[in-house]
Amino acid sequence: MSEDVHLSQISMDFGSFRAVNNVEVTIKPGEFFSFLGPSGCGKTTILRLISGFMDPTEGAIKIGGKDMRGIRPNARPTALIFQNLALFPLMPIWENITFGLEVRGVPKAIRRAKAEELLQLVDLHDSADKRVSQLSGGQKQRVAIARALAVEPKVMLLDEPLSALDLKLRQHMRAELRAIQKRTGVTFIYITHDQGEALAMSDRVGVMSQGVLQQVATPQEIYNNPTNGFVASFVGENNVFTGRVKSVSDGIAVFDTPKGNFSAKLGQNVSVGDTSKLYVRPEFCTLHREADAKANSIAVEVSEIAFEGNFVNVFVKDHSGDTHMVQVQNDPAVPPPALQTSCQMVFNPASCMILAEANTGHSGH
Amino acid sequence: MQELIRRYGISLSVIMAAMTAFWLLALVVIPNLVLFKFSFRLYLPVDQLGGPNDVYTLKNYITFFDSPIHINVFFATIMYSSIVTIICLIVTYPIAYMLAKVLKPTDTATFFLVLLIPLWVSEILRSFAWFIILSAQGPLNAFLVGIGLIEKPIRWITGFQAVVVGLVYAYILFMLLPIYNAIQALDTNQIEASQDLGASTWRTHWRVVIPHSKPGIASGCVMVFMLCAGSVVVPSTLASTNSRWFTEIIQQWMFEGLDWNVGSAYAFLLLVLCIVFVSLVMRVLNVRLVDIAK
Numbered sequence: 001m002s003e004d005v006h007l008s009q010i011s012m013d014f015g016s017f018r019a020v021n022n023v024e025v026t027i028k029p030g031e032f033f034s035f036l037g038p039s040g041c042g043k044t045t046i047l048r049l050i051s052g053f054m055d056p057t058e059g060a061i062k063i064g065g066k067d068m069r070g071i072r073p074n075a076r077p078t079a080l081i082f083q084n085l086a087l088f089p090l091m092p093i094w095e096n097i098t099f100g101l102e103v104r105g106v107p108k109a110i111r112r113a114k115a116e117e118l119l120q121l122v123d124l125h126d127s128a129d130k131r132v133s134q135l136s137g138g139q140k141q142r143v144a145i146a147r148a149l150a151v152e153p154k155v156m157l158l159d160e161p162l163s164a165l166d167l168k169l170r171q172h173m174r175a176e177l178r179a180i181q182k183r184t185g186v187t188f189i190y191i192t193h194d195q196g197e198a199l200a201m202s203d204r205v206g207v208m209s210q211g212v213l214q215q216v217a218t219p220q221e222i223y224n225n226p227t228n229g230f231v232a233s234f235v236g237e238n239n240v241f242t243g244r245v246k247s248v249s250d251g252i253a254v255f256d257t258p259k260g261n262f263s264a265k266l267g268q269n270v271s272v273g274d275t276s277k278l279y280v281r282p283e284f285c286t287l288h289r290e291a292d293a294k295a296n297s298i299a300v301e302v303s304e305i306a307f308e309g310n311f312v313n314v315f316v317k318d319h320s321g322d323t324h325m326v327q328v329q330n331d332p333a334v335p336p337p338a339l340q341t342s343c344q345m346v347f348n349p350a351s352c353m354i355l356a357e358a359n360t361g362h363s364g365h
Numbered sequence: 366m367q368e369l370i371r372r373y374g375i376s377l378s379v380i381m382a383a384m385t386a387f388w389l390l391a392l393v394v395i396p397n398l399v400l401f402k403f404s405f406r407l408y409l410p411v412d413q414l415g416g417p418n419d420v421y422t423l424k425n426y427i428t429f430f431d432s433p434i435h436i437n438v439f440f441a442t443i444m445y446s447s448i449v450t451i452i453c454l455i456v457t458y459p460i461a462y463m464l465a466k467v468l469k470p471t472d473t474a475t476f477f478l479v480l481l482i483p484l485w486v487s488e489i490l491r492s493f494a495w496f497i498i499l500s501a502q503g504p505l506n507a508f509l510v511g512i513g514l515i516e517k518p519i520r521w522i523t524g525f526q527a528v529v530v531g532l533v534y535a536y537i538l539f540m541l542l543p544i545y546n547a548i549q550a551l552d553t554n555q556i557e558a559s560q561d562l563g564a565s566t567w568r569t570h571w572r573v574v575i576p577h578s579k580p581g582i583a584s585g586c587v588m589v590f591m592l593c594a595g596s597v598v599v600p601s602t603l604a605s606t607n608s609r610w611f612t613e614i615i616q617q618w619m620f621e622g623l624d625w626n627v628g629s630a631y632a633f634l635l636l637v638l639c640i641v642f643v644s645l646v647m648r649v650l651n652v653r654l655v656d657i658a659k
Contacts, residue, residue: 074562090576099562099564103562
């Protein structure tokens with residue numbers, strides 16, 4: 001039913017610009033895999049390489065063990081859902097959905113039945129004879145999914161298909177996509193710059209920057225144990241301290257910063273004597289009246305409070321005027337400290353990391 | 366009109382409206398009305414104008430239907446105009462697609478310049494150039510004999526073939542531009558989606574690109590057909606005695622026979638019959654007029 005996709009050290013050059021740099025990853029059969037990264041990081045290029053609109057400059061793409069070089073998009077076992085969906089406006093919905101069957105010579109009656117069946121699957125009844133322009137954004141989305149599923153692809157490629165939808169619908173479609181993927185068992189490769197989408201839907205996430213795959217891991221791993229500063233700062237919020245690694249014992253380093261010494265986990269590619277950065281998530285920071293001897297503490301003053309509903313972002317300033325963020329759960333019984341309160345921002349050594357900069361692909365790894 | 370006044374002010378709006386009205390009335394409506402009136406009156410000596418013989422009549426129109434030669438010329442004109450239109454369409458569609466979707470934008474500009482430069486040369490010169498190229502001792506025959514493809518020169522300028530060549534060359538850009546515009550407006554993702562779903566190149570064109578560019582194709586076809594049917598310069602340069610064009614007959618009535626009345630009647634017949642023909646073809650191909658106006 002589904003196949004694995006192996007990107008074997010692929011690189012893609014456009015003139016002198018290297019859009020994808022030596023990417024190596026195997027996407028397992030039936031997996032929901034997301035490429036996450038800012039625009040221009042090369043993730044869309046990867047999608048176009050897999051779907052066959054171009055071939056990589058170096059390396060090979062293998063689907064189910066078969067090298068795809070030279071095989072055109074119309075002969076690959078993939079189906080692409082475009083960012084703007086690219087439905088055919090001049091065809092009724094059912095012809096849109098079964099276009100892939102039409103080109104394979106499937107008779108009209110069978111196609112029509114298949115269209116009805118797929119419309120059931122994506123929860124769109126009685127729309128077979130409608131025009132594309134008569135559907136809402138979410139409905140068009142479903143038609144695009146049905147059209148891609150109709151050709152029974154081994155691998156489904158999705159290029160930020162939810163970006164045009166409003167927030168509520170987007171969240172609904174996330175769950176829907178995930179459910180359809182589980183039901184059909186097709187390998188999904190999803191492209192997005194929205195970390196929420198990637199974390200919520202994926203089995204595994206590949207974070208990309210400047211054409212280089214920075215980290216491939218489960219959403220939890222990506223968030224809790226980022227391998228470098230780029231992954232940490234692209235996925236989620238951080239308080240960042242710059243300093244130098246003074247010493248290490250048992251994986252916990254002493255980090256010397258202008259704001260004092262902090263203890264933190266030492267990440268990959270950082271060693272004693274290096275100048276680096278310490279990252280700590282706002283939800284791992286707490287505010288206390290007194291410093292905690294067992295944890296890292298820094299004296300701050302509350303400068304701003306932003307109420308977000310289920311949580312509260314408390315912005316604090318240290319003595320050198322830098323702002324940090326502390327995220328606390330909304331609890332009317334325990335309100336956050338008032339503005340201008342002097343207090344200690346405390347964070348545990350186990351929940352902060354000293355990380356190297358992003359991997360630019362220039363140095364060997 | 367209120368929108369116009371709001372945007373450009375009263376004086377500029379009046380000037381624009383007046384110029385449009387002048388163009389439509391003085392250059393289109395009135396000349397045609399004058400000829401229309403002419404076509405229902407008889408060609409009389411000056412002293413009989415306004416006399417008892419100066420009546421409105423259908424005689425000028427009947428002249429056409431009473432002369433099989435003119436009817437034959439008319440159908441030949443329609444047929445060869447259609448052939449020119451089809452040749453233009455077949456030649457231009459791939460070029461338009463390449464310009465709109467395959468070439469890089471910078472190359473497209475260069476390509477267009479190369480295509481447009483010949484249009485700056487007058488139609489007479491271009492027809493005459495073809496007359497030279499196609500003549501018995503001309504470069505085309507010299508070339509074909511030179512490479513040994515034919516043994517002795519071929520007479521190209523006989524029958525309608527030279528006219529067809531000349532008309533294709535004269536009007537091909539009127540086919541290219543609307544088709545190019547139509548294809549360019551097509552979202553490239555649609556083409557890629559079709560390929561991605563397994564469609565061959567032919568199928569993608571047949572099911573996605575051509576249906577989308579149908580209005581452009583239709584307007585290009587109508588334009589080329591009407592220009593061909595109404596062309597005077599190209600047929601009079603490149604036609605031979607056995608290939609007369611309907612416009613040549615109109616010209617003969619008007620300038621050789623000095624009978625503007627019958628000439629007008631023929632001109633209107635050409636116009637009306639061409640419109641009927643085009644409407645029929647549009648009906649058959651399921652294209653609406655509003656599509657073309659886009």
